[in-house]
Amino acid sequence: MKRVSHPVTGFFFRGHFPHRVVMAVLLGLTMLPSIAPAAVNRAAVEAQFRNWLAGPLARDARSRNISGATIRRILARVKLDWSLPDLRPPGAAGPPRRQHQSEFRSPARYFSQNNLEALVALGRARLKKWRTTLDAIEKRYGVPRRIIMAIWGRESGYGRVKVTKHALSTLATRAFMGARKAFFRKExxxxxxxxxxxHVPPAQMKSSWAGALGQP
Known part of the structure; x- marks a missing residue:
């Protein structure tokens, strides 16, 4: 049976395929490079980001009784963090990337028994050390100390987890081009x-790559 080779792709097709099908496939293969998604223009995205900070975001902040001068001071060093996962810049092709945060995956891994058991002794020591403070928090806000200790331990290892991201830049990046813009805008x-x-100088506000703030 005769086989036909396409001069560009080098693919072979057996002769019994209808001519129109073969030509359609070959045309599609030939056009693939021309329909590949264009690279994101980072300079253009950066400009949009600065306009967004100075415009819509600043207006929202002013509605919370924060002066324009204070907003400009706080946002002066905020910049896009392109190293973060789960981003979709304006103009990017394709669906948003999947969530990478542990909270959106299997809870069995997030609440690993081995990891939790390793925190028990440290948690008991912290509970004893901060008993007076926890009493005051529980009385004022009604949140049981055991809930506070559980969250504190799981999220930061009672302060042992290192956070290195600039919090405002991380949150701003996610609010501008992250997978959950509305949520991170509020944050x-x-x-x-x-x-x-x-309460904390802007330069000293650190977070995880997911924007979580708290005790470093």
């Missing part, structure tokens, strides 16, 4: 409020 505005009240 970013809350972080701006923290900085505006001078």
């Amino acid at each position: 970013l505005l809350a972080a701006i409020q923290i900085a505006a009240r001078e």
Whole structure:
């Protein structure tokens, strides 16, 4: 049976395929390079990001009784963090990437028995050390100390987990081009409020790559 070779692709087709089918396939293969998604123009995205910070985001922050001067000071060093996962820049082709956070995967791994058992002794020591503070928190907010200790231990290893990301840049990046923009926009505005009240200097606000703030 006769086989036909395409001069560009080098693929072979047996002669019994209808001519129209063969030509359609060959045309599609030939056109593949021309329909590949274009690379993201980072300079253009950076410009959009700066406009977004100075425009819509700043307006939202001002609605929370934060002055324009304070907002500009807090956001002065905020920049896009292209190293973060789960991003979809404006103009990027294809669906958003899947979530990489442990909370969105199997709970068995997130609440690994081995990991939790390793925290028990340290948790008991912290519970004893901070008993007075935990009493005050429980009385004021009604949150049981055991819940606080469980979250503190699982999320930060009672302060042993190192966080190195600039929190405001991480949150701003996710709010601008992350998988959950609306959620991280609220988180970013809350972080701006923290900085505006001078609880923590903006440069010292650190977070995980997922934007989690807390005890370093």
